[in-house]
Amino acid sequence: MSGHSSNDFIRKLGTTPMRDVVRGRLSSRLDVRKPTQDLPQGLRELADATVRATRLKRVERAQVATELADHFEQGLADGKDPTELIAAFGDGPAAAKLIRRAVVRQRPLTVRALGWLAWGTGLASAGVVLGTGSLVTSIALAKPPANPTNYVAQHNAASLALPASDRAWDLYIEAFDALEVPDRGDDDYRMYRDYDPGITNDEASLAVMRRIIQQNDEALALITNGASRTHFGSLLMTAPSDWADANSLGRWQPARDGALFEILLPHLSPMRRSARLLATRAHISAIDGDGASALQDIQSLERLGLHARENAFLIGSLVSLAIQSLGTQTASSLIYHHPEAFSASDLAGFQALFRTDPRAIVADGLEQDRIAGIDTANRYYSANGMFLLPEFQKLLNDMRPDIGSVVSAYATAAIDAGRDANLEAYERWIDRARSLALRAPWDVPSLDELDPEQHASGPGWRFVFLNTFAPSFDRTVGTGFRAWQQREEVRIAAAMELFSRAEGRWANRPDELAPFGIPNWPRDMHTGDPLRFNTDSETPVIYGLGWNRTDEGGKRSEASAAWRPADWEPSESVLDAATRGPRGDHVLWPPQPEHSN
Amino acid sequence: MNPAKLERELMRGAGPTAVLNLLSNKEMYGYELVVALAERTEGVLAMGQSTLYPMLYNLEAKGLIRARWEEPGDGGGRARKYYSLTKQGRERLTTDTDQWNRLVTALRGLGIVDSPPGHAKPAQITETGVLA
Numbered sequence: 001m002s003g004h005s006s007n008d009f010i011r012k013l014g015t016t017p018m019r020d021v022v023r024g025r026l027s028s029r030l031d032v033r034k035p036t037q038d039l040p041q042g043l044r045e046l047a048d049a050t051v052r053a054t055r056l057k058r059v060e061r062a063q064v065a066t067e068l069a070d071h072f073e074q075g076l077a078d079g080k081d082p083t084e085l086i087a088a089f090g091d092g093p094a095a096a097k098l099i100r101r102a103v104v105r106q107r108p109l110t111v112r113a114l115g116w117l118a119w120g121t122g123l124a125s126a127g128v129v130l131g132t133g134s135l136v137t138s139i140a141l142a143k144p145p146a147n148p149t150n151y152v153a154q155h156n157a158a159s160l161a162l163p164a165s166d167r168a169w170d171l172y173i174e175a176f177d178a179l180e181v182p183d184r185g186d187d188d189y190r191m192y193r194d195y196d197p198g199i200t201n202d203e204a205s206l207a208v209m210r211r212i213i214q215q216n217d218e219a220l221a222l223i224t225n226g227a228s229r230t231h232f233g234s235l236l237m238t239a240p241s242d243w244a245d246a247n248s249l250g251r252w253q254p255a256r257d258g259a260l261f262e263i264l265l266p267h268l269s270p271m272r273r274s275a276r277l278l279a280t281r282a283h284i285s286a287i288d289g290d291g292a293s294a295l296q297d298i299q300s301l302e303r304l305g306l307h308a309r310e311n312a313f314l315i316g317s318l319v320s321l322a323i324q325s326l327g328t329q330t331a332s333s334l335i336y337h338h339p340e341a342f343s344a345s346d347l348a349g350f351q352a353l354f355r356t357d358p359r360a361i362v363a364d365g366l367e368q369d370r371i372a373g374i375d376t377a378n379r380y381y382s383a384n385g386m387f388l389l390p391e392f393q394k395l396l397n398d399m400r401p402d403i404g405s406v407v408s409a410y411a412t413a414a415i416d417a418g419r420d421a422n423l424e425a426y427e428r429w430i431d432r433a434r435s436l437a438l439r440a441p442w443d444v445p446s447l448d449e450l451d452p453e454q455h456a457s458g459p460g461w462r463f464v465f466l467n468t469f470a471p472s473f474d475r476t477v478g479t480g481f482r483a484w485q486q487r488e489e490v491r492i493a494a495a496m497e498l499f500s501r502a503e504g505r506w507a508n509r510p511d512e513l514a515p516f517g518i519p520n521w522p523r524d525m526h527t528g529d530p531l532r533f534n535t536d537s538e539t540p541v542i543y544g545l546g547w548n549r550t551d552e553g554g555k556r557s558e559a560s561a562a563w564r565p566a567d568w569e570p571s572e573s574v575l576d577a578a579t580r581g582p583r584g585d586h587v588l589w590p591p592q593p594e595h596s597n
Numbered sequence: 598m599n600p601a602k603l604e605r606e607l608m609r610g611a612g613p614t615a616v617l618n619l620l621s622n623k624e625m626y627g628y629e630l631v632v633a634l635a636e637r638t639e640g641v642l643a644m645g646q647s648t649l650y651p652m653l654y655n656l657e658a659k660g661l662i663r664a665r666w667e668e669p670g671d672g673g674g675r676a677r678k679y680y681s682l683t684k685q686g687r688e689r690l691t692t693d694t695d696q697w698n699r700l701v702t703a704l705r706g707l708g709i710v711d712s713p714p715g716h717a718k719p720a721q722i723t724e725t726g727v728l729a
Binding site: 035050063064066067068069070071073074075078088089090091092094095098099101102103105106 | 626627628629631632645646647648650651654655657658666675676677678
């Protein structure tokens with residue numbers, strides 16, 4: 001309970017045991033009774049009983065008593081009868097319970113943590129006295145958290161065991177250091193940062209794109225070379241010497257003692273930047289009529305995306321999907337807007353490239369995060385949760401700076417729940433998410449099932465790992481679904497172009513595209529029904545029903561129309577951004593219209 | 598839903614907003630709030646201390662209001678606890694007021710709540726919400 005006047009501290013002192021000592025008594029019961037002692041008997045008994053039932057600390061009880069006494073005195077001064085005031089008071093025990101709950105919530109961390117400690121110590125002492133020893137053993141003999149497995153060392157050993165000629169890592173690192181980033185104040189910077197496959201090829205934009213590509217010629221050569229390697233072979237940061245350029249090191253910190261949680265993944269951001277450069281170069285190649293080079297860059301982009309998933313975190317999978325999403329969006333757009341650049345062989349190449357199912361990427365990423373969760377729990381969380389409160393708090397603060405001062409409440413709840421219960425809940429969610437990620441999207445009517453807030457039993461923050469590591473599982477699974485449908489978009493775009501070349505018109509039915517690389521007509525990810533054709537206009541529209549599962553004739557949703565691949569950030573969901581519009585369909589073809597930058 | 602339950606639910610939603618509203622003008626102590634709630638809402642939102650004080654402690658715990666103790670003057674008497682609105686509470690009051698206004702507008706559109714003079718036209722309720 002917080003008073004904020006300058007004399008509040010003195011008030012508190014006045015109700016502490018120190019005051020009792022000065023007065024020569026060891027109990028402060030009279031401090032609590034004093035505020036009510038001048039009330040009429042019935043009111044005094046009601047106030048005392050209510051205050052007693054709060055089971056609050058002495059200081060807190062004294063304050064509640066003072067406030068209630070003041071209330072009754074005011075009522076009496078207003079001419080009210082004690083019986084009337086008692087009737088108006090209502091349910092005393094219920095009020096006491098609610099007051100206690102609110103006041104306890106306001107206690108600072110130190111008070112609450114000490115409370116737990118005192119509680120645990122008290123029980124342990126009782127255990128000694130009673131000779132049971134069980135709880136004493138758990139507290140006195142429990143060792144600080146330790147993880148017997150060094151996953152970082154395992155990961156790096158596997159990478160280093162690869163033949164150097166198979167590893168892309170060294171080439172990528174060299175490329176990342178060679179990337180030429182325009183100054184933030186430079187007009188080029190926005191296009192470098194926000195490359196968009198739907199951008200029109202107006203002269204000004206084209207000039208900027210060419211300049212950026214030219215400046216990054218060396219880096220792109222290294223990236224293309226790296227992308228041709230069979231394995232990523234990444235090294236998780238354990239020492240500064242892992243990085244070639246000492247100047248790069250200031251931005252990143254080495255991991256301590258192989259803890260997965262402390263590892264930063266500084267390569268993911270330049271990987272995305274590299275992906276944008278490859279997409280930009282593919283765009284320029286298509287404008288210049290060189291479809292083969294454009295296809296090659298999209299292939300490199302796809303390989304870069306596959307490499308990004310090869311690390312021990314789900315975030316790698318998300319970046320992988322983002323990179324590949326940029327590839328599919330760029331390919332669809334270029335095939336539609338610059339068809340003359342591509343031969344039939346190039347178009348078939350696009351169809352072959354995007355035949356694979358990306359949903360396994362999500363499932364793998366979730367499995368990687370399971371390991372990260374276990375490693376982190378074992379390092380920060382002893383079995384009885386008593387040892388690492390300060391470190392635990394720091395961890396929570398690092399993970400969720402937004403929760404600020406209330407972190408103490410979460411830490412306390414998590415300690416109360418215990419490590420094993422936390423890990424069990426976390427792993428249960430991983431299993432659930434993996435199961436959904438591998439299902440057909442239309443068999444998953446709602447991803448709300450993956451919202452921990454809705455399903456964790458008991459207070460959500462007891463399961464701290466679930467709530468800090470897992471809040472985006474629903475988005476992750478949705479992103480995998482979206483990536484899966486985007487690959488259909490490219491295959492359809494290529495088939496439509498091949499058909500039009502053969503027949504001199506656009507295809508109007510699914511079966512017309514069967515001989516052109518679409519033997520099995522794709523399904524709508526939202527409903528499982530075949531994708532629909534709207535042939536009302538000369539250019540048909542191929543679409544799914546979108547998030548609202550309502551047929552709106554192939555009208556693109558506003559959210560979808562506004563979405564650009566460059567908008568994507570790991571914290572957002574491609575699925576959300578592209579399809580969660582309140583209205584509109586999910587249009588697979590034609591791609592987004594071109595627009596000026 | 599029985600009438601008593603409805604009353605509790607309504608009070609649970611309206612009570613905190615009413616308290617925040619009263620505190621938006623000036624700081625008040627518990628008894629003052631009880632009287633003001635009873636008088637200014639014609640008894641509709643009158644609440645006993647067993648409801649009001651837990652609510653005040655809860656609002657304080659949420660950081661929506663703050664409390665300060667005022668010691669008695671030289672003439673004696675009892676210390677008194679005053680409550681006032683925090684910045685967060687003021688923001689919450691704005692949000693809550695807006696929501697209540699929208700609810701009233703919606704109910705008005707359905708003819709459940711009387712329209713104020715000069716606003717006889719009922720609101721239209723569409724697929725996407727209420728159009729005033």
